[in-house]
Amino acid sequence: MRFEHLALNVAEPKAMAAWYCQHLGLRVRRALPDQAQTHFLVDDSDQMMLEIYCNPADQVPDYPNMHPLLLHLALVSVDPYADSKRLQQAGAQQVDEVNLADGSLLVMLRDPWGLALQLCRRGAALNQA
Incomplete structure (x- = not known):
């Protein structure tokens, strides 16, 4: 087996995806037009994805704390x-x-x-x- 992606429930997926692309050099592999604003991001290795979304089925973790x-x-x-x-x-x-x-x-x-x-x-x- 190999990793496919790591998923994070975040408050502002669209803004976060844009910041990660602009400042970390990631690319949007897929953005879903769903309520959760799901974005799959990849780095230049193209091997594994970071999924960021906002799913109200559970709370966004308190990342700052x-x-x-x-x-x-x-x-x-x-x-x-x-x-x-x-x-x-x-x-x-x-x-x-x-x-x-x-x-x-x-x-x-x-x-x-x-x-x-x-x-x-x-x-x-x-x-x-």
Whole structure:
């Protein structure tokens, strides 16, 4: 098996999809004209999707008050400092910065809706055998 998508119930899927496309470089793979405003987003690897929607069948999680270690969206960044600055200018807020012994740099932000984003520059790639 392989991952297809991760789904998040969010308050403003259309606005969030637009921000993610403009500032994170994601693309809309599919947007459904449904009440939930469902958007499937992909990155440049085209391997897995992020689904964002607003489904009133359950509540939108309180992302701003969730600890970033409970849930975060991790993104590869060649320059986390520059990307963090750029994203903060677009409405994100920096939360934390961690430098690991292996040379990894992890910068934690919150997007304008409070969802935690982690910018990762790894000392050693995680996805290689």
